[in-house]
Amino acid sequence: MLSLIAATAPDQLSSFTVALDEAISRWMSAAENESSGCLEQELSRVHALKSMTSALGSCRIADACEDLADALRSGEVIGSVRLRGCALAISAKRLLGRATGQSLIGGR
Numbered sequence: 001m002l003s004l005i006a007a008t009a010p011d012q013l014s015s016f017t018v019a020l021d022e023a024i025s026r027w028m029s030a031a032e033n034e035s036s037g038c039l040e041q042e043l044s045r046v047h048a049l050k051s052m053t054s055a056l057g058s059c060r061i062a063d064a065c066e067d068l069a070d071a072l073r074s075g076e077v078i079g080s081v082r083l084r085g086c087a088l089a090i091s092a093k094r095l096l097g098r099a100t101g102q103s104l105i106g107g108r
Helices: 002-008 010-033 039-056 059-073 078-100
Strands: none
Touching: 002 010, 002 078, 010 039, 010 078, 039 059, 039 078, 059 078
């Protein structure tokens, strides 16, 4: 997605990157601060992370999101899955920064 935007609308790449970074940061904040919900709510949260990070085009991140969903379905403790999700979100932010040549990790 990033390469498509860079090729077709390079003037929009910066604002898209910032918006994606902010969305990932909001996801992390919610994951760290909201109380645990039911399984369906947590699966929705993981799906949201996968949707946001899909713009990065990383098969590894997509697979890791699927692994998180599978862990929830198999009964893993929600708090543990959330911690792994936050680590994944940080990785996604780093990848986003590398892909765009920006440092996005500093501010959450």
